[in-house]
Amino acid sequence: MRSRVLGVVTVAAVALFTLLPLTTTDPARAMGLPALLDRSQLRGLTTISMFVVLTSAWNIIGGLAGYPSFGNVAFFGLGAYATALLTDPDHGHLPLGVGLLASPLVPAVVALVVGFPLLRLRGHYFSIATLGTAIAFGEVINNMDFLGGATGLFPPIIRSDLLFYYLMFGAAALTVGVTWWIMRSRLGHGLVAIRENEEAAAVLGVDTTRYKIIAFVVAAALTGLAGGVFAGWNSFVNRDNVFPVDYSVQMILMAVIGGSGTISGPVVGAVGLEALIQLLAGGSGVYTQILLGVLLAVTVIFLPRGVIDFVIGRSRLTLAHFRRSLRQTSV
């Protein structure tokens, strides 16, 4: 019953976000349909889709495997640079399609290499190490002349908000689809077992190293894809716009508030918070930051398993979790 409701909601949402932007096209206008979106709203939806990719991809390593990476933005940046390098007229000068193919591959290979040492660490050691790694990647790229140095790279401008909306929306749908598949497969069950107790998982036959690496690589590839689409869309890529540490924090915030470790939680968190951020964008950024901080605190205290758990009626608004964690930390 609940899964049927969820299915209907999903299909309706996908149909809505597929069809709605079409009302901005010339044929729709010619047919006399009212434009239900303006260009800035379409761009807003593209950004929301981007955060759905980032948050859902983070959820695979952070939410399912329980390895809270604070450096996923590195994969976004690497994907963006891969696409930019291949499409920039001064460098690869290849079509966007080819550039996009490289955007998941480069971060995936990097994740495979750095994953071996990083995933030997646990808890906050892992978080700090990933944070440092991401900053290091940004700095190194910022200082490489063939990558444009601090000036950055300039992929050719393609004036089609609709194209980039559909690319980003497609990437978001792919990420959610991959998560759905993982959670039903042996891989997903193994990842959750690793999150809950890594040694117990190992003695039950879960190849913990391999599974963690797979989760990290898949998350990196999907994050990189979003970076590649962003590079084409923004037609300007440098350290400051594709390696912001803020993104790493935002992914985690959105996943945790929405409900990490689930399929819908990160989607709800990304859509809800990014929409909120855009609505408040007229005002001062400081208030947005304060609001996000308060939201995080309130969620962690009242709904430690995220908003989605409350929406589907599995948890209630109580202080019970908070009291329990206080008891546990004071022992």
Place this chain on the structure above:
Amino acid sequence: MSAPLLALSAVTKRFGGVTALDHVSFDLAEGELVGLIGPNGAGKTTLLNCLSRLYRLDGGSIRFSGMDIAKLGRHEVARLGVGRTFQVVRPFRSMTARENVAIGALFGSDRARLPPREAFRVADEVIDLVGLGGRGHLLVDELTVPDRRHLEVARALATRPRLLLLDEVMAGLNPSEVAEALEVVKRIHASGIAILVIEHVMQVIVGICPRVVVLHFGKVLLEGDPSTVLKDPRVVEAYLGERYARRVRGSRGDG
């Protein structure tokens, strides 16, 4: 005579200056039920951690069905068919009891590794076998302490092991719960699985194990059939102290 299922030879494990296991050697045959006893700190759990490759050895070797465990990864030992429980239970807390057991069937030994749908079917069977029937849908936190112990056993059993290592699964249980747990162990043994039972409480072992190994200060003190072993003055001394052992000897008139 065929090679033993499990062969320990001069197994040694040190933690800094402390030698937790000192040249421990014994064998265990296919389908055999062996008790491992010894006072607190004798090295029983350390030995189990070596057997499931959570620890690396500092000397000696452990061979399981002909394979040197030192050369394998932790999960590969499980895939060969070594299942274990933890003395301090380590359930997957976000999962139901049934999901916990299904992890064992999804992964586990090469004979397990079932696709998800079948793994859950096997989980239901195993849950019934260990006496958790009807409580599979409960979250771990909703289970009683004895049920959490049963869950440890069920999860290990679902991996379809050839050797099951039970680490004090009966500690802290009341007599009727111990009796129930003993029934479960007997049932598992009857299905042909070799078992190494670690137990601090000797009475538990006596009833079911044809052979026991006594560990003391990391060394094998003695091995043999339980009735002989438990009467041995060295075992009495290890457990109850030298003074008590002297008194026992004195009252028998041979001291």
